[in-house]
Amino acid sequence: xxxxxxxxxxxxxxxxxxxxxxxxxxxxxxxxxxxxxxxxxxxxxxxxxxxxxxxxxxxxxxxxxxxxxxxxxxxxxxxxxxxxxxxxxxxxxxxxxxxxxxxxxxxxxxxxxxxxxxxxxxxxxxxxxxxxxxxxxxxxxxxxxxxxxxxxxxxxxxxxxxxxxxxxxxxxxxxxxxxxxxxxxxxxxxxxxxxxxxxxxxxxxxxxxxxxxxxxxxxxxxxxxxxxxxxxxxxxxxxxxxxxxxxxxxxxxxxxxxxxxxxxxxxxxxxxxxxxxxxxxxxxxxxxxxxxxxxxxxxxxxxxxxxxxxxxxxxxxxxxxxxxxxxxxxxxxxxxxxxxxxxxxxxxxxxxxxxxxxxxxxxxxxxxxxxxxxxxxxxxxxxxxxxxxxxxxxxxxxxxxxxxxxxxxxxxxxxxxxxxxxxxxxxxxxxxxxxxxxxxxxxxxxxxxxxxxxxxxxxxxxxxxxxxxxxxxxxxxxxxxxxxxxxxxxxxxxxxxxxxxxxxxxxxxxxxxxxxxxxxxxxxxxxxxxxxxxxxxxxxxxxxxxxxxxxxxxxxxxxxxxxxxxxxxxxxxxx
Numbered sequence: 302x303x304x305x306x307x308x309x310x311x312x313x314x315x316x317x318x319x320x321x322x323x324x325x326x327x328x329x330x331x332x333x334x335x336x337x338x339x340x341x342x343x344x345x346x347x348x349x350x351x352x353x354x355x356x357x358x359x360x361x362x363x364x365x366x367x368x369x370x371x372x373x374x375x376x377x378x379x380x381x382x383x384x385x386x387x388x389x390x391x392x393x394x395x396x397x398x399x400x401x402x403x404x405x406x407x408x409x410x411x412x413x414x415x416x417x418x419x420x421x422x423x424x425x426x427x428x429x430x431x432x433x434x435x436x437x438x439x440x441x442x443x444x445x446x447x448x449x450x451x452x453x454x455x456x457x458x459x460x461x462x463x464x465x466x467x468x469x470x471x472x473x474x475x476x477x478x479x480x481x482x483x484x485x486x487x488x489x490x491x492x493x494x495x496x497x498x499x500x501x502x503x504x505x506x507x508x509x510x511x512x513x514x515x516x517x518x519x520x521x522x523x524x525x526x527x528x529x530x531x532x533x534x535x536x537x538x539x540x541x542x543x544x545x546x547x548x549x550x551x552x553x554x555x556x557x558x559x560x561x562x563x564x565x566x567x568x569x570x571x572x573x574x575x576x577x578x579x580x581x582x583x584x585x586x587x588x589x590x591x592x593x594x595x596x597x598x599x600x601x602x603x604x605x606x607x608x609x610x611x612x613x614x615x616x617x618x619x620x621x622x623x624x625x626x627x628x629x630x631x632x633x634x635x636x637x638x639x640x641x642x643x644x645x646x647x648x649x650x651x652x653x654x655x656x657x658x659x660x661x662x663x664x665x666x667x668x669x670x671x672x673x674x675x676x677x678x679x680x681x682x683x684x685x686x687x688x689x690x691x692x693x694x695x696x697x698x699x700x701x702x703x704x705x706x707x708x709x710x711x712x713x714x715x716x717x718x719x720x721x722x723x724x725x726x727x728x729x730x731x732x733x734x735x736x737x738x739x740x741x742x743x744x745x746x747x748x749x750x751x752x753x754x755x756x757x758x759x760x761x762x763x764x765x766x767x768x769x770x771x772x773x774x775x776x777x778x779x780x781x782x783x784x785x786x787x788x789x790x791x792x793x794x795x796x797x798x799x800x801x802x803x804x805x806x807x808x809x810x811x812x813x814x815x816x817x818x819x820x821x822x823x824x825x826x827x828x829x830x831x832x833x834x835x836x837x838x839x840x841x842x843x844x845x846x847x848x849x850x851x852x853x854x855x856x857x858x859x860x861x862x863x864x865x866x867x868x869x870x871x872x873x874x875x876x
Contacts (some may be wrong), residue, residue, distance in 0.1 A: 617830060655758070682743050794872070
């Protein structure tokens with residue numbers, strides 16, 4: 302094999318393999334080893350909607366400084382299965398090192414005008430007893446090119462494979478790859494080994510962050526019908542139910558899920574359901590039920606491309622308007638859109654506290670990219686999350702829907718069996734003590750009572766993130782997971798007259814964001830949808846929207862380079 306050299310400060314590694322070949326295992330091991338060695342690591346996954354076959358890919362950025370966004374560049378490509386996706390082939394350059402099994406991939410790689418470095422994976426894995434060992438050989442090779450110790454994965458392998466014989470075979474496969482990798486770089490790491498520090502950081506992905514944020518806010522009941530990409534949050538709770546002291550229930554459909562969450566909240570639980578766009582549509586009636594009963598529930602809506610099944614395992618930001626307008630009738634809600642992993646923890650916790658403080662419905666808008674990507678962060682502090690708001694002990698004269706006192710926004714929230722009061726619940730319009738009514742004046746008063754909560758929700762809305770000069774000519778505005786790629790792109794361009802404005806809460810809008818929007822600066826909205834939904838929502842609420850938009854809707858997240866190119870055209874930074 303040809304040898305490379307000149308260590309640098311960052312490399313990007315991409316894996317491609319069919320589902321079922323252990324790609325995730327190789328990625329997890331490589332990521333954990335590199336983080337443990339002191340490198341900063343960012344990883345992002347994309348996968349086909351198949352249990353086996355197809356071709357999935359993972360990108361790992363390894364750096365001596367923090368990295369948090371997806372890039373086009375591929376320095377090292379480990380191609381384990383044929384039929385590479387365009388997102389891979391389009392980013393292969395003359396500098397990309399392509400490694401794998403020539404017996405499976407050489408023809409396809411040759412058609413791209415490139416040569417493959419043959420690791421002879423099929424034979425090496427077969428000699429060890431299974432084709433699946435090819436992924437472990439790759440993990441070992443990566444450890445080798447970073448000159449990590451040949452035992453650097455032993456503990457990780459033992460933890461993952463409880464069977465002693467299987468664990469031993471995987472260790473052997475790892476060492477086969479490690480020897481090949483170390484020989485390839487002639488003992489010099491592809492990225493300089495970072496200076497060891499007391500970094501108290503952990504690798505965390507979006508799924509785990511949402512789950513931990515919810516748990517820190519007291520979430521003790523979660524139910525769902527599995528639906529990608531929302532299943533990861535549900536799976537985290539299921540795996541850690543005892544640790545998180547939560548009830549986890551998989552149900553037959555999304556209608557059941559939302560109604561069980563409403564019922565649990567009525568009984569005093571801090572409840573949540575997680576779903577994706579198609580499932581959320583089925584929840585609309587239950588969401589309205591929660592609206593008229595003023596029941597605090599949280600819905601995690603993990604966005605993916607639609608309509609219908611669309612691209613079931615890809616990413617998009619096209620469900621904002623669905624979340625804002627879902628349900629029949631008019632009732633308040635809060636919409637949160639985490640911008641990164643740290644934000645996912647904070648916004649999930651915030652969603653719960655808002656829901657229970659104001660007896661409204663909180664919706665957390667994420668997407669496949671955010672949920673399935675991760676990086677090294679400071680360990681989240683659960684103690685930073687405000688404690689739960691508990692139900693009151695009811696008296697004999699308890700009225701669930703009593704009109705609030707002056708300066709307050711909510712009725713007293715009691716639950717059945719806690720106190721002497723009768724706690725009623727009905728989907729009809731109701732009196733203060735929850736009896737059905739068709740009184741016109743009372744109907745008007747109840748609608749106004751519920752909608753008045755928007756005043757408080759607006760006053761407490763999350764402030765936008767503002768990065769850039771105090772005075773700027775252009776505001777680059779984004780929401781949700783687009784934030785980190787935009788941030789790195791603007792840093793790359795060195796924008797002096799432009800500021801980045803990122804929203805973690807997209808409804809209601811904070812007064813601070815309204816001031817930014819009403820200012821005379823030029824406004825560029827960056828969104829992962831085809832129609833500029835956030836710009837449209839902002840315009841409907843403030844009268845002002847985008848001057849220009851940068852939109853992407855092919856199922857993949859913006860890359861840093863892609864955004865830098867688009868922003869450069871609009872900002873003329875380099876001219």
